[in-house]
Amino acid sequence: MQPTDDPAPQTTTPQILNGFIIFSSFAYVLYTIITIDAGMTRGWTLQEQLVRLPYDNWRNYEDALEMSPITTKTTINVIIYLLGDWLSQTVFNGKDVLDFDARRVIKNGFIGACFGPLVHIYYEWSDVVLPVDVGVNRLYKIIMDQTLYLGVKCSIYIAAVGFLNGQKGPEIQDSVQTRIKPIMLAAWKFWPLVHCCTYSIIPARHRVLWVNCVDLFWNAILATKASGKIEEEGEVVSK
Incomplete structure (x- = not known):
């Protein structure tokens, strides 16, 4: 008698919904972080943009902290x-x-x-x-x-x-x-x-x-x- 493999776990509807929530949330956060300099990056190299992102996100946080x-x-x-x-x-x-x-x-x-x-x-x-x-x-x-x-x-x-x-x-x-x-x-x-x-x-x-x-x-x-x-x-x- 051939041994039977255990059935693969099925993805349920709640998990699909949860996956959508997680993906959407992290995608929004990532988009917000990488577009902090939108409108200012004309002529910047990719390396220059990556170097500026941490500083400009921190500056944006401090500005928000100051105002609200x-x-x-x-x-x-x-x-x-x-x-x-x-x-x-x-x-x-x-x-x-x-x-x-x-x-x-x-x-x-x-x-x-x-x-x-x-x-x-x-x-x-x-x-x-x-x-x-x-x-x-x-x-x-x-x-x-x-x-x-x-x-x-x-x-x-x-x-x-x-x-x-x-x-x-x-x-x-x-x-x-x-x-x-x-x-x-x-x-x-x-x-x-x-x-x-x-x-x-x-x-x-x-x-x-x-x-x-x-x-x-x-x-x-x-x-x-x-x-x-x-x-x-x-x-x-x-x-």
Whole structure:
């Protein structure tokens, strides 16, 4: 009897839709990056264009930051939250990059949009209350970040995830109480060292960008934990 090969995995309709979303998103970002100098490149060689692209994109970011700081930081926050949740569902869990729940990613992006202005306000307020030009304030800022700010932000995040998933008040409260401790413990292993850089070598105007870049990995961890993936007697349970 001839051995039969396992059937090849079939591409499902959701995966096709997810593939379109991913391709469109990355294509748009790439197009935006490479056309930053549109209308200025007449006579430039390809090498000259490639050399100018990083500088001109950074300059465009700084101009946007100067003119519309809250909008710019919120936009970056949304992108990071979208990417973080996508990574948490796929790469961070060893799954195919198209095997994700698009609705969950969008919900996470919405939460990122809500957090954007709040994060901007917090960092502005933090610099007023604890100016970093006083050396010891850097330590105080890290302590404040990892207690008051982290606890409030993570609690709101978990509650928002629960609310968008249709949970009621008691369920949301129980979810926050159950998940806030492991998230805080994970954060204490991750963020203090990051914030040693945040409040020492990163200029004030770029702190949100720096934290957002690191957030790409942290939000993937946070999204996984907040979505209720826990190990129970060797079995992964999703709530």
